[in-house]
Every structure is written in structure tokens, then in C-alpha cells.
Amino acid sequence: MSLEERRPDPDALLALTGKEGQGKLRVFLGAAPGVGKTYAMLARARAAKAEGLDIVIGLVETHGRKETEALAEGLEILPRRKIAYRGRSIEEFDIDAALERKPRLIVVDELAHTNAPDSRHPKRWQDVEELLDAGVDVWTALNIQHLESLADVVSRITGVAVRETVPDRVLQSAADVILVDITPDELLQRLQEGKVYVPETARRATQNFFTPRNLTALRELALRRTAERVDDQMVAYLRQGAIEGPWATAERLLVCVGDEGSESAIREAARLASALNASWIAAYVERAGHETQSAEAVRKLDDALHLAERLGAETARLSGDDLAGEILKFARQENITQIVVGRSRAGFLGKFFRRSLPDEIARRAADIAVLLTGAGEVAPMPRAWKPPKTANIWFGLAAATGAVAATAGVGVLIENWLNIPNMAVIFLLPVMVCAIWLGLSSAIAAAVLSFFACDFFFVEPRYGLTVTEPQEFLELVVSLAVATVTGMLASRMREQSHAMRRRAETAQSLFDFSRKLSAATSEDDILWATTSQVQKAMESPCVVILTPEEGGFAIAASWPPLDQLDAGEDGAARWALEKSEASGWRTGTLPNVRFQFRPLATPRGVVAVCGVEPKRRAEAFSGQEERMLTALLEQTAIAIDRSRLVGDSIKAAALEENERLRTTLLASLSHDLRTPLASITAAITSLRQLGERLPPDDRRDLMASIEEEAGRLGRFIANLLDMSRIEAGGLAPRRDLVDVASAIRAAVERIRKTYPAQRTAVSVAPELPLIRGDANLLGQVLFNLLDNAHKYGGPNGAIVHARPEGAEVVITVTDEGPGVKPSDLDRIFEKFYRGGRPDGRKAGTGLGLSICRGLVQAMGGEIIAQSPAIRRRGTRIVMRFPAVHGTSGGAKP
Known part of the structure; x- marks a missing residue:
């Protein structure tokens, strides 16, 4: 090596x-x-x-x-x-x-x-x-x-x-x-x-x-x-280390599986491995040119390899032209000490002209023992040609006769103008044509006919099959040999070209199908892509069935469209789904129904059943069709499983988000309800127990505390109600003309009562246009924004500014607090989100800004946050509303 x-x-x-x-x-x-x-x-x-x-x-x-x-x-x-x-x-x-x-x-x-x-x-x-x-x-x-x-x-x-x-x-x-x-x-x-x-x-x-x-x-x-x-x-x-074996530290067996399954050889190898207490492998080498293997041969091979797995063997599928070389290469890689192979089926002439696979393995396996068993015969080394069908033989013979006759006629015409010493060379042309277009049998027939035609028309004495000169006979024999070899090579190139074309078509079909599946966004898209692709590849109707329903099965997709299955097809589909094995046409379960149903299995179980109606009921699927169908169904099963996993992950993410929101809401409720209630309860208890003994100033302070905490509690409950109305789509704001200056003045008066010790500055442009909306909702938005600004903006208070800008009215509320982290600017309007402060503090329920966004959007406006706002500090909330041109508000704060 x-x-x-x-x-x-x-x-x-x-x-x-x-x-x-x-x-x-x-x-x-x-x-x-x-x-x-x-x-x-x-x-x-x-x-x-x-x-x-x-x-x-x-x-x-x-x-x-x-x-x-x-x-x-x-x-x-x-x-x-x-x-x-x-x-x-x-x-x-x-x-x-x-x-x-x-x-x-x-x-x-x-x-x-x-x-x-x-x-x-x-x-x-x-x-x-x-x-x-x-x-x-x-x-x-x-x-x-x-x-x-x-x-x-x-x-x-x-x-x-x-x-x-x-x-x-x-x-x-x-x-x-x-x-x-x-x-x-x-x-x-x-x-x-x-x-x-x-x-x-x-x-x-x-x-x-x-x-x-x-x-x-x-x-x-x-x-x-x-x-x-x-x-x-x-x-x-x-x-x-890329070190070749075997190292005979322990026995390790390899059994060669033939085309027909070789179940007897597998059982023999299992007994031998058991007697030697050795591990063993069952290997099959796919021969070049066997792409058209029948479905029956593919099934027998799969059964044999499954039998080997049940008996404790590992299995391997190899591919190559040199069968013996591939087997020995694999054996050395796996440290095999003994190769078990069945006898060859080749007859006397076959053994005479070519070496059998067991003989070739024994000849080249100098360091590995080869055991020849009487059970489980294997095929001989691959031949260069396969006997064609009878109809093709007669057609090829007729075509070869016509091609040779045409060539002989052309040769007679050429000989009248040109003196060609050896006319046998022109007879390579019909041999090549027959080999390329009709295969090996037609090429050999053309070679033999060319031999006699050349002798008859161009070798002295002409128009007879007698050859007088030895060298002429030798030329004819050599020409026949050359024509035969040329035909064999051309025929082999033709078969390989067809095989490559079939493989390319299969690969392209699978590639196109994989692209369709990757682009599919739902399970329905996957199923429709599958039925159309299977119908196109098999030229047969296809149906996919998902989960059983009462009284039968639900057809998820079919092409051509199919309404329902009959009772037998329903039973076959149920069997395939429940037993995870093929049923229907040419199987052991309900073989007379028109579909063959195959389960689409994944690690999580059978996810669907695919039924294919054969194009030719009298013939089984070919090996090529079998491989294509298996590949398509395996990809479909993976795609369905992936789709369901994505759906499960989305549901899990939604549940996780709901759980997070529930936890946040409970935490907010426990804090924002308990604190004002505790203050109110303490104040009322003090008033009830001490009564007139309290100084008048203390009584006024307690009453003010009760009023303040009750207002705080009312605002919190109102926020919850507003949020529920917004999410339920029950908020329907009025579309009246709203004087922005008046709404700002009302909100500022309310906030000054709530925060009398903090400054609230106002700047409103003169002749400010009116907007369409709900004055009460706009006032609530402004109050919530000012409330946030005073809570988190520090002692400098807040600034409200309103101005016209093009076709819009822009309202801003600015504070001079620590500001919001840039990464949180897009999230502060989310429900229950309470992050965003650079100092890491979190307060409130996280509902205020979310409610503001919902109310502004309901009135046709938009709201964003900017930070920093003033001297690299603070936060600015910017609201934009469409202006009503030709109008202006008269009120000024």
C-alpha cells in the first residue's frame, strides 16, 4: 500500500x-x-x-x-x-x-x-x-x-x-x-x-x-x-498511527456478504466467532455498475446484514471496483485476523477465464487467514458485461447487420476511387457505433459480421469466404480481436456514462429536495414537498398520513390529490404506523392493496406514514428506485422531526416567557401593593388608637400619607387595567382635536402636586398645531413620563418641551438623571422590564413606559427613548404625533 x-x-x-x-x-x-x-x-x-x-x-x-x-x-x-x-x-x-x-x-x-x-x-x-x-x-x-x-x-x-x-x-x-x-x-x-x-x-x-x-x-x-x-x-x-494490521493479539473475523444475502455464511461465521470468543464484522462491497440492482436483491442484502447485527456482528458497506482490494484494505484497518468467505458460483469456464473472489482474496491476503466455507456462495469477480434481454438481442443483431452492410457498401464505393491496402479498418466504425448506442452484445455481433464481410468483399478471392494467403487470415483475426476489444471498451464506457448520469440525476434530485425542505417553514410545506418529489421521482401517486383520528387516518398530503383511503389501505397504514414496518403492496401485510406504506421513523418514534402506489404492479421497485425512495423518506422524517422540535422549542420559550412574566408580576404585586397598604394600615391604626391625643400636625401628616398612598395604589391598579385593555385590543381612543399645550399644563399641575419639592420646567412653542387623539390618554402619558423623570431623574426635576416639526408635533420629556444604558434603550418599553439604569438599581413594576407606548401608538403616534440627553447625562422620551394643519391651540401652560 x-x-x-x-x-x-x-x-x-x-x-x-x-x-x-x-x-x-x-x-x-x-x-x-x-x-x-x-x-x-x-x-x-x-x-x-x-x-x-x-x-x-x-x-x-x-x-x-x-x-x-x-x-x-x-x-x-x-x-x-x-x-x-x-x-x-x-x-x-x-x-x-x-x-x-x-x-x-x-x-x-x-x-x-x-x-x-x-x-x-x-x-x-x-x-x-x-x-x-x-x-x-x-x-x-x-x-x-x-x-x-x-x-x-x-x-x-x-x-x-x-x-x-x-x-x-x-x-x-x-x-x-x-x-x-x-x-x-x-x-x-x-x-x-x-x-x-x-x-x-x-x-x-x-x-x-x-x-x-x-x-x-x-x-x-x-x-x-x-x-x-x-x-x-x-x-x-x-x-x-496509520499502522497496518493485523496484530494477532485477539481473534477478529470478517465475513463477506454476497449479493444474495449469504445468510448461511453469516450463521457459520457467528458460530465460529462464538467458538473463538472473537468479535466479527459482516461486510458487503457494492460493485461498480450495479446501480440497477433489483429491489429484491437490496431487500435480501438488508435482511442479511440485519441478521448479522442480531447475531452480534458489526456491519459495514464498502464500495469499489476492486472487490478483493477493498475487502483486504478494510480488514487491515479493522485488525482482522481471519476472513470468512463462501464458495464462488462461477462455473468451469468462468474459473478458467477469470479468478474467483475467494481465490483473489487468498492470493493477496499474505498475512490474514482466509476460511472458505461451503455455505453462502458469493458472486465471482465482476464481469465486463451482462446478458441483455432477448428483445434487445434481436434488435441489436438487426442493427449490427444493417450497420455492417452499410459499411461494406461504403467500402465498395470508396475502393473505386481510393486504393486502400487494408479495408478492415473501416469496419471498426459499425462496432463502435453499436457499442455506444446498443451495448456490448450488438458490438460483438458487429465485430463477427465485420470479419465475414471484410473477407467476402475485400479479401482475394473476392465474394467468397476462402482466404488464400496466411497473412490475410492473420489480418482478419487481428481485426476481429481489435474490433471485439474496442466494442467491449466502448460498451463499458457507455454503461459507466449511463451510471454516472443516473447518479448525477439522483444527487441533483436529492439536492433539490433538501433545498425545498430547508426552505419549508411548516409541517404542511414539508409534506407537500415530499409528496410532489416522491411522485416525480417514482412516477407514482404518493400519500402521507400523520396521526390517527377516530374512525381512520388523516391524509395530511397527497399528489395527485386523494380524498380518502379504503378500508384495506386504512388498515395497512395503521399497521405501518403502529408496528413501524412496511405494509401493503408486495409485503407480508395486506399485499393486495394498491399502496405500499412505509413508516417515517425518527429517534422519537414514527412521525408519519408514506404510501406509494407502484407504477408497475407486476414488478418490484428497482434498486435505484428503492434507494431513491429510502433517501427521500429519511430526509422527510428528519425534516418533520426538526419541525416538531422547533415547535416544541417555541412552546418552551413561550412557557418560559410566561413564567418569567408571572414571576415578575407577582413580585411587583407583592411589593407595589404591600407597601402602600402597609402605610395606609399603619396610619389608620395610629389615628384609631391615639385619636385626639395626636397633635393636629401629626394627624394631618397621617391623613396626607393615607391620601398619597391611596393615590399611589390607585395609579398602580389603573396601570394594570390599562395594560390589560391594551393587550386585549379593547382600547379605542377618541379622535378629537387635542390642544397639546392644555394637556401639558394639566399634566404638569398634577405632577407638581405629587412632587412639590422638585422642579418641572415647561417650554411650548407658540401657535402649536392641534393633533388628533384623546386628551385624557395624552395627559395620562405625560403624567407617567413626568412621574418616571422625577423618580429616576434626580433633584433637577424634568423638562417638558413641545414644538412643531414639519408635519408633526414633537413632545419631549427630559430628565438629568444617570440615564439609560445604550443596550437597554430598545427594551425599556417592554412589559415588566425594569433594567436600564447604569447604577444597576431596579424599581417599579416596569409597566409605566409599556403603557405609554401602547397609548401613544393607539393615538397614531410613535415614542422612542434617547440617552444621554443633556451634558452626557439624563434620558429624553420623544413622542411624535401627526399635526392637523391650519389649526393651533390657544391655551398656554
Whole structure:
């Protein structure tokens, strides 16, 4: 293999780089409790601490073993988190403390432990994964019976149900797996000496779980799983380093699957792999030129590969012209030690003219054993041509005869004017034409006919099939050979050109369909795009059915349009949806209905069913049609799932926003209602209890406080009512002529009573035009803006300015406070939004400006905020209303 081909596996390198920045996991694996996992882990931890490594103990369960506790002395131990559970206190691993401390290495014992109910993660292995993601190395301990894939096996062996499990991927992702192993006799001796459990518990354990038979079986499981982990590490190293295998450290089988499925060969390979305790792979190589494979062949191949998966094999689909080369290249990449291949179906002549696939693999596999089985025959090496149909043969023969006759006639005419020494060369023309237009069989017929035509018309003695000179006979034979080879090459180029054209059309069709799906904004758009594309690709009617409804199924989309399904089609569609398998035409379920229904499956289940009516009921879908339909339906399923996920995310965002608004509203209500009510209650209580004993000034102050707080409470309730009216669309402002100057004067008089100690300046241009609107609503807007300006604008108060500007009247309310952050200028008009001040303070309900915007917009105006406003400070609220030309207000504030 060339240096260019011997490059590292990209997937292996991506997996390697994907672990950068993550911590490394080391698992101390044991066959059973008491083998010394924690002891070995702490002994290594002490050695690492002595070398200067930053190491802490997150959690270690010593179970009262003094020698284990002694090893933990001198090591930093994080305090445990105490949790009250069912009336007692439980101590758990504190992951927050570990992340805050963030050592280089942390020891977390008992990986399979289940955390207390209110913990962040339900399982301790999830805590470990979070530590690894944070870049912390973790050492942990695990018993083999807690591995998820082996839990049922251990239960059958020991008769004890395993309730706490760890996913296999956790062990597979570990950087190191250290097997801590002792013999069953040694472990039983430790039990009797009380080094594992207290005497009474140890006695019960030896009668149930800790029996020699159970311990031996568990030990074998631990040894095998550790060996498999080491083998996986070695294969990953080979791929990352572009090192060719095989390394015969463990047996690994590859079975070659043929066109017809080779189920017998797969079962034979499964038995062999089981006998050798070896992993195995079932691989199929797609041959060039087999794009028109029948749907039946595709189905048999899929069934065979699914059978291999059920029997415990990995599966792979390869593609290439050199079948043997592709198989051997894949075998070396996967560290295969034995290749299982069935016998060839080629006959005696086929074996004579070309080498069979098993022979070719055996010839080139110098370092890999090749096992030839009697079951599951495989096809021979690919031929350069396929026998055409009978009708095509007769048409091609007739076309070849006509082309050769025309060429012979042209040759006779040419010979009258030109003296050409070798007329055989002109007979390459009909061979080439037949090869390009009609295929190989017609080209071979043209070559043979050219041989006889050249001999008959242009070789002495003419008009006979007798050849007198040996060199002339040799020329004819060579011409026949050249014509045949030329025809074969031209025919092969024709087939490859057709195959490339079909592939290009398929790729373009899938590309166009993917663009339609990406542009689809709703589920209906996706379904209509699917039905039209399937109908166009298959030239058959298509229907898509979504969720079942009472009495039948709802047709979501169809092309050509279809109103309803009959009873049989309804049952077939229901079966496909409920059982997640194809039904209808040419299936095992209701095969006589006109549609074939296929489920559109996603990780969340079957989302829809697509029915396709075949164009030719007597013939199955071709391989090309089958692949096209499968690709279209898979893309549709992904698009529907994506659409529903987007819908779910929008709903979740809406619920989150509603929850935020509800929380904000409750917080505002609790503050803005409680404060004035508390002031009113305190004032009334003082008046009632003290009465005439209070000085007159104090009584007046209390009454003023009651009046002020009641007004504040009334304004708050009015704001809530106004906001509800605005959102409900129930606000219908009047369209009267409004004198802006009068509205400003009324609002300023109200605000001066509310804030008598603060200044409110007014500047109104003379002859200010009138506007259309509601004077009361405009006054409320101005009062709310002035109220905000006095609350947050500081001691300098507020400035109100009104002026005409073109066809508009502009009203501004300006304060000289700290201003609003630029990032919050667009958000301060949002409901319940209370941010925006540079000093970080938040006050009020966040409704005032939102109400102002709603009222201004209802009157046909617009409102914006500007900050800074004056001398790099303050906030200016700008309102614009269409002016009524030819009018002017007379009132002046």
C-alpha cells in the first residue's frame, strides 16, 4: 500500500482530538466486592501525592476496613454534602465543592452509586462525567456486575438482581482500566477473616452471592471485558498511527456478504466467532455498475446484514471496483485476523477465464487467514458485461447487420476511387457505433459480421469466404480481436456514462429536495414537498398520513390529490404506523392493496406514514428506485422531526416567557401593593388608637400619607387595567382635536402636586398645531413620563418641551438623571422590564413606559427613548404625533 493510502483514520483522529481539554478517567475494575479496588486506588493515590501531584479524595467508602482507612490518612479529603432523607441524614459526594476546588486529580469511589433524590445528577457516574468535562482527572472503582450490558447475565448467574448499573460507554471512554483481581479462594478467605463484611453479613454472603461458582464466573467476565477494552485501545492506536494490521493479539473475523444475502455464511461465521470468543464484522462491497440492482436483491442484502447485527456482528458497506482490494484494505484497518468467505458460483469456464473472489482474496491476503466455507456462495469477480434481454438481442443483431452492410457498401464505393491496402479498418466504425448506442452484445455481433464481410468483399478471392494467403487470415483475426476489444471498451464506457448520469440525476434530485425542505417553514410545506418529489421521482401517486383520528387516518398530503383511503389501505397504514414496518403492496401485510406504506421513523418514534402506489404492479421497485425512495423518506422524517422540535422549542420559550412574566408580576404585586397598604394600615391604626391625643400636625401628616398612598395604589391598579385593555385590543381612543399645550399644563399641575419639592420646567412653542387623539390618554402619558423623570431623574426635576416639526408635533420629556444604558434603550418599553439604569438599581413594576407606548401608538403616534440627553447625562422620551394643519391651540401652560 502506498504512503498516500496509509494515512491515519480521520474518525480516529477526530475522536482523539475530541478528548482534548477533558479530564482522563481511570477505572479500577473488580469481579466482586472485597477484591481490593479501593485499597489499590488509594495506594496509587498516595504514590501520586508523594510525586507532587495535586490530588484530593472526593469520596471513598472504606466500609470500616482499617488498612484502607490508613491509606487515606495524609490525603486531602473534601467534606461530604449532608442530605436529610426519610428522617435521617445521608452523606453524599459534593460535586460543587469538587468543581470549586478543581484539583488535578480526584478520587471518587463506587461509580455505580445512586445519589440522593435532590442531587444534581441521579447517578454518581454522571457526577464523574461533569468532572471530566471540567478538565479534572478522575479515579474510580467499579464491580463488573454493575456494567449495564452484563447486568442480566450476572442476574442469571448469581440469582441476584443488579439494580445499580453504569452504561458501557463510560468504561469504553476510560483512558485506563486497571483490573484488580484475586482468586475466589482468596476472596472467600478475606470474607471469613472479616475484611470485607462484618461476620454475620459475611456468613449470609457466602451462602448467596459469594459462592465459588459465582465468583469464578464474575472473574471470567471481568477478565474478558478488560481484554476487550485493551483490544479496542490497540485498534484505535493502529488507526491513529496509520499502522497496518493485523496484530494477532485477539481473534477478529470478517465475513463477506454476497449479493444474495449469504445468510448461511453469516450463521457459520457467528458460530465460529462464538467458538473463538472473537468479535466479527459482516461486510458487503457494492460493485461498480450495479446501480440497477433489483429491489429484491437490496431487500435480501438488508435482511442479511440485519441478521448479522442480531447475531452480534458489526456491519459495514464498502464500495469499489476492486472487490478483493477493498475487502483486504478494510480488514487491515479493522485488525482482522481471519476472513470468512463462501464458495464462488462461477462455473468451469468462468474459473478458467477469470479468478474467483475467494481465490483473489487468498492470493493477496499474505498475512490474514482466509476460511472458505461451503455455505453462502458469493458472486465471482465482476464481469465486463451482462446478458441483455432477448428483445434487445434481436434488435441489436438487426442493427449490427444493417450497420455492417452499410459499411461494406461504403467500402465498395470508396475502393473505386481510393486504393486502400487494408479495408478492415473501416469496419471498426459499425462496432463502435453499436457499442455506444446498443451495448456490448450488438458490438460483438458487429465485430463477427465485420470479419465475414471484410473477407467476402475485400479479401482475394473476392465474394467468397476462402482466404488464400496466411497473412490475410492473420489480418482478419487481428481485426476481429481489435474490433471485439474496442466494442467491449466502448460498451463499458457507455454503461459507466449511463451510471454516472443516473447518479448525477439522483444527487441533483436529492439536492433539490433538501433545498425545498430547508426552505419549508411548516409541517404542511414539508409534506407537500415530499409528496410532489416522491411522485416525480417514482412516477407514482404518493400519500402521507400523520396521526390517527377516530374512525381512520388523516391524509395530511397527497399528489395527485386523494380524498380518502379504503378500508384495506386504512388498515395497512395503521399497521405501518403502529408496528413501524412496511405494509401493503408486495409485503407480508395486506399485499393486495394498491399502496405500499412505509413508516417515517425518527429517534422519537414514527412521525408519519408514506404510501406509494407502484407504477408497475407486476414488478418490484428497482434498486435505484428503492434507494431513491429510502433517501427521500429519511430526509422527510428528519425534516418533520426538526419541525416538531422547533415547535416544541417555541412552546418552551413561550412557557418560559410566561413564567418569567408571572414571576415578575407577582413580585411587583407583592411589593407595589404591600407597601402602600402597609402605610395606609399603619396610619389608620395610629389615628384609631391615639385619636385626639395626636397633635393636629401629626394627624394631618397621617391623613396626607393615607391620601398619597391611596393615590399611589390607585395609579398602580389603573396601570394594570390599562395594560390589560391594551393587550386585549379593547382600547379605542377618541379622535378629537387635542390642544397639546392644555394637556401639558394639566399634566404638569398634577405632577407638581405629587412632587412639590422638585422642579418641572415647561417650554411650548407658540401657535402649536392641534393633533388628533384623546386628551385624557395624552395627559395620562405625560403624567407617567413626568412621574418616571422625577423618580429616576434626580433633584433637577424634568423638562417638558413641545414644538412643531414639519408635519408633526414633537413632545419631549427630559430628565438629568444617570440615564439609560445604550443596550437597554430598545427594551425599556417592554412589559415588566425594569433594567436600564447604569447604577444597576431596579424599581417599579416596569409597566409605566409599556403603557405609554401602547397609548401613544393607539393615538397614531410613535415614542422612542434617547440617552444621554443633556451634558452626557439624563434620558429624553420623544413622542411624535401627526399635526392637523391650519389649526393651533390657544391655551398656554
